[in-house]
Amino acid sequence: MGTLFLYELKKLIRQKYLIFFIILLLGVNLFNIYLNYDELLSPQQYAKDGETFALTPLRLQMDRDFAGKITNEKLARLKAHRDAAEAIFNGEESDEPMYTPYPYSDMNFAGEIITEMQRLYTYHDTVIDAVLQKNGYLETQAKAVNDRYRQRQAELIEKTYAGRSLDSYYRVNAFETVFSYRLSALFLVLLGVYSAAFLFAGEKENGMLPLLKCTPKKRALFVAKTAAFFTFVLCVGILFFSADLLTFWLCLRPSGFFQTFYAIEGYMYSILNVNILTAYLLTSFLRVLGAFFIGCAVMLLSVLLPKAWHVFFCGVLLTAALMGMSLFTDGIFGALRFFDPVTLLISIRLFETFRVVNIFGYPVFMYAAALFGNLLFGSLSLTGTWLIYKRRRGYA
Amino acid sequence: MLKQELKKVFIKRYYLLIFFALLAAELVLCVVQGGKEGLSGFDKEAYERFVNIYAGQITEEKAKQLETSFMYLDNADDLRLFGEAFYQSGDITPEEFEQLQTELEQYMSGRTGINVFREHYAYASASPAREIVNSEAWTELFSNDAADLLCVFAVIVFTVSAFVAENETSFSLLRRTTPKGRKALYRTDLKLGMVTAAGFSLICSALRLGVGLAKWSIRDFGAPLESLELFENTSFGGSLLGGYITIAILKALGAAAFCAFCFILGNLFTSSVTVLLAGLLSVLLPQYVLRDARIYYVSPVSLLRGTGFLYGNVVLEEADALPFTVSETAGTLALPISLFIAALIVLCAFLFVKKRGATK
Numbered sequence: 001m002g003t004l005f006l007y008e009l010k011k012l013i014r015q016k017y018l019i020f021f022i023i024l025l026l027g028v029n030l031f032n033i034y035l036n037y038d039e040l041l042s043p044q045q046y047a048k049d050g051e052t053f054a055l056t057p058l059r060l061q062m063d064r065d066f067a068g069k070i071t072n073e074k075l076a077r078l079k080a081h082r083d084a085a086e087a088i089f090n091g092e093e094s095d096e097p098m099y100t101p102y103p104y105s106d107m108n109f110a111g112e113i114i115t116e117m118q119r120l121y122t123y124h125d126t127v128i129d130a131v132l133q134k135n136g137y138l139e140t141q142a143k144a145v146n147d148r149y150r151q152r153q154a155e156l157i158e159k160t161y162a163g164r165s166l167d168s169y170y171r172v173n174a175f176e177t178v179f180s181y182r183l184s185a186l187f188l189v190l191l192g193v194y195s196a197a198f199l200f201a202g203e204k205e206n207g208m209l210p211l212l213k214c215t216p217k218k219r220a221l222f223v224a225k226t227a228a229f230f231t232f233v234l235c236v237g238i239l240f241f242s243a244d245l246l247t248f249w250l251c252l253r254p255s256g257f258f259q260t261f262y263a264i265e266g267y268m269y270s271i272l273n274v275n276i277l278t279a280y281l282l283t284s285f286l287r288v289l290g291a292f293f294i295g296c297a298v299m300l301l302s303v304l305l306p307k308a309w310h311v312f313f314c315g316v317l318l319t320a321a322l323m324g325m326s327l328f329t330d331g332i333f334g335a336l337r338f339f340d341p342v343t344l345l346i347s348i349r350l351f352e353t354f355r356v357v358n359i360f361g362y363p364v365f366m367y368a369a370a371l372f373g374n375l376l377f378g379s380l381s382l383t384g385t386w387l388i389y390k391r392r393r394g395y396a
Numbered sequence: 397m398l399k400q401e402l403k404k405v406f407i408k409r410y411y412l413l414i415f416f417a418l419l420a421a422e423l424v425l426c427v428v429q430g431g432k433e434g435l436s437g438f439d440k441e442a443y444e445r446f447v448n449i450y451a452g453q454i455t456e457e458k459a460k461q462l463e464t465s466f467m468y469l470d471n472a473d474d475l476r477l478f479g480e481a482f483y484q485s486g487d488i489t490p491e492e493f494e495q496l497q498t499e500l501e502q503y504m505s506g507r508t509g510i511n512v513f514r515e516h517y518a519y520a521s522a523s524p525a526r527e528i529v530n531s532e533a534w535t536e537l538f539s540n541d542a543a544d545l546l547c548v549f550a551v552i553v554f555t556v557s558a559f560v561a562e563n564e565t566s567f568s569l570l571r572r573t574t575p576k577g578r579k580a581l582y583r584t585d586l587k588l589g590m591v592t593a594a595g596f597s598l599i600c601s602a603l604r605l606g607v608g609l610a611k612w613s614i615r616d617f618g619a620p621l622e623s624l625e626l627f628e629n630t631s632f633g634g635s636l637l638g639g640y641i642t643i644a645i646l647k648a649l650g651a652a653a654f655c656a657f658c659f660i661l662g663n664l665f666t667s668s669v670t671v672l673l674a675g676l677l678s679v680l681l682p683q684y685v686l687r688d689a690r691i692y693y694v695s696p697v698s699l700l701r702g703t704g705f706l707y708g709n710v711v712l713e714e715a716d717a718l719p720f721t722v723s724e725t726a727g728t729l730a731l732p733i734s735l736f737i738a739a740l741i742v743l744c745a746f747l748f749v750k751k752r753g754a755t756k
Contacts, residue, residue: 016665016667016670017665017667017670021670021673021677024677025677028681048617190673190676190677194669194673197669198669206524206566208424307561307564307670308666308668308669309556309561309668309669309672311669312669312672312673313549313672316549316672316676317549
């Protein structure tokens with residue numbers, strides 16, 4: 001079985017021009033990040049007194065100096081720095097060394113860091129307390145009308161959000177762009193559809209399919225193909241998403257990879273209780289799964305249609321239809337969302353805030369529901385593919 | 397030769413079915429998309445009522461009437477209170493009160509629509525060359541600045557059906573052994589493809605116009621193009637309908653050039669799936685990734701966009717310009733350059749036919 005798997009993997013990778021397209025799309029992806037999100041690789045230059053300098057790297061230096069646990073001493077130093085900068089801005093003299101040639105920038109940067117630090121160490125008091133208090137009201141209301149579902153939901157909220165606190169300052173807000181970046185997932189899906197199109201339709205075109213069906217290794221072959229496709233998508237996914245992270249790191253220099261995920265300002269209500277690096281790995285893996293399940297559907301098309309380019313064409317239309325379907329959020333179509341692999345593809349939306357679905361009176365986190373729905377979708381596709389693959393008519 | 401090719405592609409390869417299926421999908425998309433945008437929160441009826449009354453050139457009389465109407469709109473609440481007060485104290489008759497009520501009701505319920513109209517009116521009155529038109533309807537018709545993906549698909553699938561798929565059945569080898577197989581047949585395919593592509597594009601534009609006419613009541617086909625805020629800086633002197641037709645023709649030319657581009661791709665990559673992917677990427681990548689307008693207008697698929705050429709001279713200011721850009725004012729140069737590149741692509745497609753056969 002092992003050799004069969006390796007052969008199938010080799011066949012996938014050896015497709016014409018696949019390596020070319022992978023490199024092309026990777027290059028375009030990284031170029032896109034550089035073009036649209038770069039702040040540090042080629043920062044905007046300012047001029048003063050005949051010299052040019054860039055503000056963002058100096059801000060970076062300031063962030064580094066004050067990074068780490070938030071202490072009273074650091075806050076006092078920042079406030080002193082800001083006051084000194086204001087003094088210089090107003091024309092007075094000061095001994096305090098400035099980070100940038102413009103005292104106005106120093107003032108602003110120090111003020112921003114102070115605000116951010118305050119946001120972080122009051123996270124428990126402002127955000128969490130507010131959430132738990134409101135939750136308490138809702139819980140008492142639910143108890144009054146004996147609404148079991150809402151009571152369970154309130155208990156779940158309590159369990160998720162209680163006990164959270166933040167205590168360190170890092171440049172974590174830059175991570176928000178990293179997590180909400182979607183183009184690489186789209187490219188991954190395109191590459192997945194491209195290679196899945198060849199899985200069975202390629203055999204039909206070569207005339208190998210009837211031969212293969214005569215062998216005793218029919219089932220092993222099917223398993224090997226699926227496993228090889230999954231490995232392929234996983235590897236390309238790892239390539240794309242780690243290249244992403246590296247390029248974003250070079251362009252934005254976020255820090256604090258091991259801070260908790262909810263330290264990021266845009267995700268403060270998030271249900272994830274892990275650190276940022278783990279969160280990135282988790283969302284990337286979900287995206288790979290999403291691409292894999294779309295590939296499973298394309299595999300089903302691949303056994304049905306006689307030519308590989310028919311499969312690719314229908315596969316792209318299917319992907320577009322799935323993306324369109326994920327935009328419907330109400331009515332009967334709303335329930336279909338959980339079976340749509342595109343929901344996994346945009347995985348960050350599942351974790352942004354507290355989202356649950358009502359399944360038989362129990363609140364289930366949306367990521368669990370989506371994962372389960374997608375597994376169902378994937379297994380249905382694979383079962384369909386297997387059934388069509390093993391029927392006796394050997395030709396097409 | 398042409399008849400045989402027609403039969404091969406349209407009937408034997410079921411391209412006719414695909415053609416009509418994609419057209420049907422296009423129709424569905426037009427209806428669905430337009431429907432969503434129309435519900436963008438303003439009262440369509442009130443808006444259209446105003447447009448139909450005041451359409452055309454802005455005269456002194458119209459301006460005065462509109463000022464009164466807007467005054468009513470702004471003070472509708474107060475006027476209603478005053479009306480009630482007068483009615484209570486008996487200063488006005490019940491009939492007059494009824495009349496005031498109904499008039500004010502019109503304004504208050506259609507407030508959102510009338511405010512939209514007011515914005516368009518403010519834009520139109522800023523220059524004598526502009527008229528009052530059904531701006532919302534026309535902007536909707538014109539606001540497809542992107543390459544139509546269904547059209548792109550129709551073109552790529554045609555290329556694959558007619559030309560590239562034969563490599564996989566080794567029929568292309570046979571073809572090259574015949575006296576007319578290499579050049580003449582290829583060029584017939586190319587011409588057929590370009591005509592089909594242009595035809596599809598034109599039918600799509602006509603469909604969109606038809607759907608628009610069904611949704612909105614448009615009567616002002618002859619108004620100058622500048623009446624739309626979209627075309628504020630345009631130097632195109634024609635009417636709205638003329639503008640739409642010009643854009644439709646440009647898109648059709650773009651589709652034909654894109655077909656030629658796909659044939660070149662078919663010469664480069666002999667596998668049909670690769671041509672599909674490459675064709676799709678060559679449209680998607682410039683459009684969604686490298687959004688800089690200047691690069692886009694120079695790419696092979698620029699003509700497919702259409703609308704942008706009539707925007708006029710918009711001065712683009714960029715702090716960090718990329719090295720291979722054309723110029724700062726995208727307007728005047730974009731159209732000739734795009735046409736030139738399209739012509740170049742078509743010429744390449746006609747002249748450079750692959751010499752050696754495609755053995756797998």
